[in-house]
Amino acid sequence: DGGITQSPKYLFRKEGQNVTLSCEQNLNHDAMYWYRQDPGQGLRLIYYSQIVNDFQKGDIAEGYSVSREKKESFPLTVTSAQKNPTAFYLCASSPPGRERGEQFFGPGTRLTVL
């Protein structure tokens, strides 16, 4: 079955450490996204990528970095520069064409800073 996988489901990090969240899709979608979700704030866009080897900052990119070396993969690194990284992180992808506003979501990774 096609879909988006995120790993791990739960992640714990010590302050000052970088950590990388995995996102893989087998939907053959060109565009991929990372969102951060905090209680009462909905989803906020961190980074997105429309094509391999290209990505753009979203609304809250500071303290995060991404890469897009393969169409299927869009890993997110939470760096030590991110002051409040504890949150639920969601990866999504979207098909080309008029439906590109429609996004398909992975199950999420919950990051906790200890």
Next chain:
Amino acid sequence: AQSVTQPDIHITVSEGASLELRCNYSYGATPYLFWYVQSPGQGLQLLLKYFSGDTLVQGIKGFEAEFKRSQSSFNLRKPSVHWSDAAEYFCAVSQTGANNLFFGTGTRLTVIP
């Protein structure tokens, strides 16, 4: 700038009662509109979408939504709520030809027996 407002943070309904979740958007042209549902600790699942045409759209799980241009609204409805509908619901908007979705802050639905 685009924005999406979901004025109800939390709604409680009895099982079997009807449901309406409100969504208002701010955008100059006709946007693409979406409703997503999220169970606790899970990703988002698309309930329904509006691109153009008939302003009443049907979705999965018995949900429907009506686009009202004059009110800039896209309210979600269900005639009879089931206990399994308890979740958080997000309205989202994107503009024609764009990739990005703008989300509302969500409405948490509680269903009581």
